[in-house]
Amino acid sequence: MRVAILSPTRQPLMGITPNPPREWIKERKAKVVNNDLGRFTVNLVCESSGSQTQAIAMGIDQGNHETIIGVQSVYSTLMKFSVRKLQLMLPYTRRDCNWNFPTQPALYPCQMSGFKMSGGKLSSVFYE
Template sequence: MLRVPVISPDGKPLMPTKASRARRWLNQGLAVVYPNDLNVFAVQLVNQPSGEQVQDIAVGIDPGKMFSGIAVQSNKATLWTGHLVLPYKKVRKRMDTRRMMRKTRRSRRIDRRVPYSQRSHRQKRFSNRVNKKVPPSIRANRQLEQRVAKELSLLYPVKAIVYEVVKARGDKGFSPVMVGQYWSISQLEKIAPVTQKQGWETALKREALGLVKDKTDKSRQSLNTHAVDGIALAATHFFRRKNYYHNKGKLSVPENCNITNALLFVIRRAPISRRQLHLLQFSCMWKTT
């Protein structure tokens, strides 16, 4: 059963309600449609509700390199699922193009016939390798996840965020998922308390809940590719038992939350170019007569 987010008159998120009840409120003039950036159907009450008690709602985030899975889970239902198409390749390609064109522009105004100390090019003003900065492509990935989590916190009374961390062996700088994950966690903590889970824990919870993950094609925009991991991560917030055991070949897990059907939202960053440099050079089409 689908759940509709409910917002109080002062903008505070309340517990979601049934879709039939939300339609009845709209027909009776008790609520209006609440616009949001995620394009989720939500209603805002016109009058103050009789009570504002809320239950725990958790957001599960499974970060990736090209795609990420996000889900919102309560104790009784799965409220929202999302498949994020990350801008990793596009940002990296634009940074390479910017580097090439900047090098080309600077080479035009340098007279290489004169000594290096007398050339008319701007010297470096500072070293940009002092601070440990997150690469632009990875920062764009994590910022998209943070933006979606922030918008979800405006629709649902989020009490916890469960984030999957990657602990790779050897050189820690090779994995785009691992680089910047703790910076992303520090940004998400501004929304709600963050609990870290590892990949094997996510797989264990997914198996316990009976969810099946599709590993054949990770680019497929379906619930079983990445969103199931978000559901499993969010569901761990409601599990009271930490250790699970097998009983007659079946994984034993306490019934602390219900997994239900929910709409799947596919989200990608808008194709915005803030500088003409990203579009390379303008090509003119000359028409001859």
């Protein structure tokens, strides 16, 4: 977990592990700031020794069942989100389910037992 750091001029600085900001708050070198993201953020009261930032990269991997969004710096993964895609569930009856898996290749409709071709249309022998 990383803590966001703001300079006295409210410019974002490089994120850091939680222990140094705790010490800065105890020594009154920094104060806690509320933000819209709900992320723990520390604002420095005195000027920092440097104002370096680091480059980050964001990637999106779209799969069949979920989408993964990652934010990574050179040294560590900063954030990783996994979003599941909704599957369309259609109502079905028990006769729609094929509980027995076929052991032979599928047949054409005219080759199925109980069915016949009549005038280019598939019709059942049982329901004529």
